[in-house]
Amino acid sequence: MSLLEVRGLTTGFMTGSGEITAIEDVSFSLNAGEILGIVGESGSGKSVTALSIMGLLPSPPARLISGEVIFEGQTLTNMSDRQMQTIRGPGISMIFQEPMTSLNPVFSIGEQIMETIRAHERLSPAKLRERAIEMLDKVGIPSAARRMDDYPHQMSGGQRQRVMIAMALACRPRLLIADEPTTALDVTIQAQILDLLMDLRDEFGMAIIIITHNMGVIAETADRVLVMYAGRVIEEAPVATVFDRPLHPYTRGLLECVPSLTEDRARLVAIPGTLPEPTRRPPGCRFSVRCSHAIPACSAALPPLELLEPDHSAACIRALDLAPIRTADLAP
């Protein structure tokens, strides 16, 4: 049985111009200890997917239109708020996209970590403090015991991000969702935080969903990748497969945006055009208006996500005509 099953998840928001669907028919599964990367441009639906799994979108304006989320055999999408509170923390824990909004400026970081643990476990005050210091130590905060009494503003951006991770891990979750955990940080710190997440996965055996707009981060960390575009999954496969033979033209575009470390100058070929707003999605394939390979059939119908090769799905009617040759098939 997989740890997490997401089936046909469709989430809408009520807006001034009616209900829009932020994500549509999102499906995937995740095994214990596995790292899944979710990648896509700003607005593609990555955070809405994460927050729908956590049951953290305020309703209204948000509404679960259809689909279900099953965690360790339990259907989360049927659960009451009270039941969900027992899952959040020890079951699934999340590092949010904006660290400053999730840390309370008026409490010390030690109090905030202890409060998170206290909500789920009965520990003596001494044990509670010990666990909080242990978590700060694990995430690489130097002199953890002394930093317990510091307030968020006394820490650097990188340190606050580490505190966020410590809070998310304090209840030893089986699944950690990390929404852009490194975007605000400089590259050195970024690499350190990613290494830290991988070490913690090895130590605690937790599964991780890592959300990013950067294919480089996916290459460094994830086992599998889910590519999202305009609210839908357009490609899914093991990371090595997607890097070797991306099937969707959008994925190829994203891969061309990854700065190469081996070249003198980073190749930053942005994909022309912009992601359509939910109210202005084109008919048929939502990427067709930006795709240099589009033919009239592309705008006729929404292409379904189909298994085109073993363990490799894509939603493009031209995928197999256009895909690059597999390295394994190249003549020696």
Ligand SMILES: Nc1ncnc2c1ncn2[C@@H]1O[C@H](COP(=O)(O)OP(=O)(O)OP(=O)(O)O)[C@@H](O)[C@H]1O
């Ligand atoms: N509260 C809301 N009300 C209306 N629309 C919303 C709301 N929250 C998100 N959306 C819409 O849902 C879509 C997906 O947003 P989401 O935040 O999931 O994108 P994202 O992939 O996380 O982007 P980013 O990389 O910028 O974080 C967007 O079109 C966004 O405008």
Ligand SMILES: [Mg+2]
């Ligand atoms: Mg987001």
